[in-house]
Amino acid sequence: MGIDKRSGKAYYLTMKDFRIRVYGHVWAQELLRRAVQQGATRHAYLFAGPEHIGKMTLARAFAQALTCEHPTGQEGVGACGRCRSCRLTAEGMHPDHRIFAPEGSQLRIDQIREVVREAALSPVEGRYKVFIITEFERANVNAANALLKTLEEPSASTRIILISHQPSGLLDTIISRCQLLRLRPLPEREIVSALQEQHGLSELDALRLARLSNGRIGRALALAETPDSWQSYNQRLQEMQAILRYSPAQRIAHAQMLEKHPQLETILQEWLMWWRDVLLLQMQAPDLVLNRDHLAELTHLAQTIPGPQIRRFIEATMTTAGYLRKNVSRPLAMEALLLKAPKHG
Ligand SMILES: [Zn+2]
Structure with a gap:
């Protein structure tokens, strides 16, 4: 504490806090x-x-x-x-x-x-x-x-x-x-508060990033820090919707490209989040949708693709994500998954 010479009032020195902040654990x-x-x-x-x-x-x-x-x-x-x-x-x-x-x-x-x-x-x-x-x-x-x-x-x-x-x-x-x-991946809640604290994200954006990062705080923070991450996110969503129109041969070709993608795990999380949103719209629960900026596309899919097909694809995506963690052949796993994607358009 010091005394301000002009006002005579006591003041506290504001010292910077250099503690390295650890989230979770x-x-x-x-x-x-x-x-x-x-x-x-x-x-x-x-x-x-x-x-x-x-x-x-x-x-x-x-x-x-x-x-x-x-x-x-x-x-x-x-x-x-x-x-x-x-x-x-x-x-x-x-x-x-x-x-x-x-x-x-x-x-x-x-x-x-x-x-x-x-x-x-x-x-x-x-x-x-x-x-x-x-x-x-x-x-x-x-x-x-x-x-x-x-x-x-x-x-x-x-x-x-x-x-x-x-x-x-x-x-x-x-x-x-x-x-x-x-040490284990962090609960979604902790990643959401870390993102809000560090980057001032809205609850919805923070939740979406937390979902995508799948408990990996480092990945969530990196996504929040990369200015073009939303742009590439939206681009990948466009690519996924294009798959729905592909022939089996095109799907296999696309799978062979995707399996080499360094962020394949994140991409599958994105797909899960996307199709979960479609299901939620079918179930008349629009408030729970995470990709609210894509409401028109989601609604269109919800109105045209039968629920059971969506559920099957969600299950297949989850199974594939599990396979990838167990080092099952990535090309085969991805080909099988893309062939199961709903047909549309
Ligand atoms: Zn110290």
Whole structure:
């Protein structure tokens, strides 16, 4: 607090809050916060879970709390968000934090050797040196083994956070030396509030993005940040409606193109949301429709395609989305799905 010289009134300095905000994963944030505040953190952690759910953000927030000068916060992972160390972390400039990611398709052994070498040194500024290694499943056996000794006999001031989308691909010897935190996709509600808080989206737009992202907060935020994302969204909806007019041969050709699409999972979510809207219109529930800016097209489909056909296609789309997660042949799954799309026009 200070005193304003001219008015003589007391004022509070408005200090920027540099805390790294983590959405969801409340149990993990609490667990890490308690460990930080009790001085009981483990030497190594493994954050495992699907892509784009915020594992890296959680790791960065944890690193921030580990080196924070006053980690007594009662929210998030406990960093104060005000000290020099917290600011450096937020700016990605902390000298005691190192983030390693695969270069090309692999985490290379010389990257891991760099971790090992630096882990033996004392921190520059704070209590800990923190190493975050992401996509650790991309470390081959030699690289993973190179880290083992550091995980077994870490220096007291080193903390290592491994991140993996596919922990089943990791060596047991690695997993057993880490505290494993299994993280899950976020509930729709939490993504909606994150989108509203960060981007001031309307309830409807936020809900639509939350649905599309399927619990992947990173994807939802990226969509909200990309100015042309709505444009390409609308374009993909046009393409989907064109499929309804295609012959079987055209459908197969289109399936072969679609199966290579990097965002195929999102596209199927878009289709589900679209056909759900058509069904809702058939059921006289227009208030629940999410694609309200496409009401004319949706209404036309609702009036011309029989309900059972729509239901069958929705089921087939859900089944296909499940297949894709299980690495079933993508071309075959997509061909079968497109052949089941309703015929129209
Ligand atoms: Zn701090």
